[in-house]
Amino acid sequence: MNKIYPTLENALDAVDDGMSVMIGGFGGAGAPIETIHALVERYKRTGSPGRLTVINNNAGNGAVGIAAMIYAGMVARMVCSFPRSSDPKAFTDKYLAGEIELELVPQGTLAERIRAGGAGIPAFYTPSSFGTQIAEGKPVAEFEGRPYVQERWLKADVALIKADLADRKGNLTYRKAARNFSPLMAMAAKTTIVQASRVVEPGGIDPEHVVTPGIFVDRIVEVANPQQEEALLREGAK
Amino acid sequence: MNKIYPTLENALDAVDDGMSVMIGGFGGAGAPIETIHALVERYKRTGSPGRLTVINNNAGNGAVGIAAMIYAGMVARMVCSFPRSSDPKAFTDKYLAGEIELELVPQGTLAERIRAGGAGIPAFYTPSSFGTQIAEGKPVAEFEGRPYVQERWLKADVALIKADLADRKGNLTYRKAARNFSPLMAMAAKTTIVQASRVVEPGGIDPEHVVTPGIFVDRIVEVANPQQEEALLREGAK
């Protein structure tokens, strides 16, 4: 079993038009910049993959990462909790022009829906959003005298993840708070594609320290010294 | 904030008659033997805490641990997935005599119900047990053409947990497969009481390697060189 792919281009051939794509990261922490940019390059060269649904906590910042996908015109729909950022122009312009759809999901519900997708739980109840616009049209039920909203699992065709260490069997660790949504997305996607800062031999990660077990991972590309979205933005990257 | 208690007896004063008690461990791995035995000693001395509901994957083995609780007569009800073991006499006799109640829960559903209890999810749907005796009386719903059973969260008054490392803020690690249900139970109990094999200074556990964050833990007692239930049984402990 060897999940290591030689290049991002190879690994990304699983991404096709119209797919749903979960992208790890919260703000810049955990954003798989090289992976996203490889996908943008492919789109600019070939016109594919387009019409994507992108699932991420945010909706891009500045002109790199998900914002670059939006500027390129690859994204038809965003599922996120917070489509604002220090420079949200890429998303905001398209959204206000009606050129991109938005499904707004409270952050905890987004995380739990993705986990449910990975864990085979088709629906669950949460107190979050009860009595708000977000809950409109969703089933409501009372448990022990308190009202809850039924939410559905969220799965995706592909997850794009940034890990710290990886081995060829797919075991992953994450750096600090770059973990955020990535372990959940790795569970919830048909194909999970990982850029890892360092690939180690199996056993190179202590079994007690593995965060994402290999069963949730399909393809790994080593990207040493990866870029950090927030650092890029502060350098004024376009 | 110092969650360290000097003795198991001190820490266990949170356990009272009629409470629900989650006990970590799967078979012998993770069973907090010293904690359980301190509770049994107290019961033998004072007659309290009795009429307990015990939640564990199993229902005791031989004459130590949960089996010792059952023999002592402290347990009114077991919630578990597999009340069999190499020597299940303690439970079996009382069960067949109608002296102990049993709620049988499929193992994955048990784990998910406990997690739901800790995560504020009052109910969820699972494919497990659909069409079986276990699902009788439970709501059923169809999602994307497949039938699912609604299961409810499971909480407890107290969780008794065995950890490897702990710090005074409550952060925990577990040894190998002794992890099993314990991180979930720590989330789902009002008071989580931990016996840790070693207490370290805050920062002594790498923040990326913490398995149970301190917020889920209330009381910690250091029990160096703890006994292992399976090893005890093989030594013929009574």
Place this chain on the structure above:
Amino acid sequence: MTTKLTNAQIAWRAAQDLPDAAYVNLGIGFPEMVAKFKPKGREVTYHTENGILDFGEAPPAGEEDWDLINAGKKAVTLNPGASFFHHADSFAMVRGGHLDVAVLGAYQVAESGDLANWSTGPGSVPAVGGAMDLVHGAKQVWVITDHVTKKGEPKLVESCTLPLTGVGCVTRVYTSLAVVDVVDKRFVVREKLASISLDDLQAVTGAKLAVGDTIGELNVPEI
């Protein structure tokens, strides 16, 4: 005589009520200021929904690690005993009732405890973040806010006209004029500035103010 608290003073007042050994989530922006005024000798553990428990102050400029940020995407540091976890575990802490206090900003708070703090209505890009989860689960949900809007309209109201963040969730409001509890669907004044009469406070409040046994004086240092 103080006629209106500054934001820093509102944050200071709220901070005085942080219990020792509490787990606390401070919302993005203004609520983050509360940490600055935590009384000495109390140990408070801060949670950020992007997956850190027990983070500390901002690092010196130039020493930021952008993989170590809070929910507001600001760089933070770690205290000894910190931990990282994924988003589902993070919101298990929130939704599961493990936080003692969540502090949030508000557009409007209703006497029922309803909160509106995420959307000013159509025309802008809606963004909810973690607020809808934070208002459920934390044992106490505090709002810190100016008593009235920039236009002078009441923010404490009979019922919210803006889109709701949560129903019946706010337990206490710290404003620029008063400290108000939400009890049984009524606003109960606990403290007010000495410079304002109860009648004048009522005049800038959009719902009936009840009074408990006593009204304390809202005393805040110059900051």
Place this chain on the structure above:
Amino acid sequence: MTTKLTNAQIAWRAAQDLPDAAYVNLGIGFPEMVAKFKPKGREVTYHTENGILDFGEAPPAGEEDWDLINAGKKAVTLNPGASFFHHADSFAMVRGGHLDVAVLGAYQVAESGDLANWSTGPGSVPAVGGAMDLVHGAKQVWVITDHVTKKGEPKLVESCTLPLTGVGCVTRVYTSLAVVDVVDKRFVVREKLASISLDDLQAVTGAKLAVGDTIGELNVPEI
């Protein structure tokens, strides 16, 4: 001529179908034997529901670590690249469709794919363990079993009379006489021992056997 496979031979036959790079859960007891016969050159990763992925063989007697056990509470070892996780994550792997194959024993299998393997009815202590989760989620659910009970009654039946473990979940059955797929609520014979005629196989089977394009010969080495 072989007239009936031994348990080891049934396990051997099932093991030949383990795909390379598969994630596999072997039920407690007889199914654990399948691991022994995995064809060389295929890399199979074993999952145990108590929270280990990629465990290996039993350690030598006397070298057991009882914190390192499988779901049957037997001591195991780790392969390089193993991982530990808690029970909710473990069953996320199961229920979430991440396992390629689950291998289970059976009291009865119905032509609809229903499985009964956890309770022989009232009078004993019921114990279900992880079986009700394992039958849902794994991409293939294999049963290995003697073709008939010790009393000679069919275990492949029109409908189960014993309490069900799962509905419509079994995809393939490896018995002491044949390999049978469950397709569209019918048993389809894929292989049978050369020593038994289809009529004789039908005679010890409690439901109608269908035949696909061909019936292969069930060939198993002496073990």
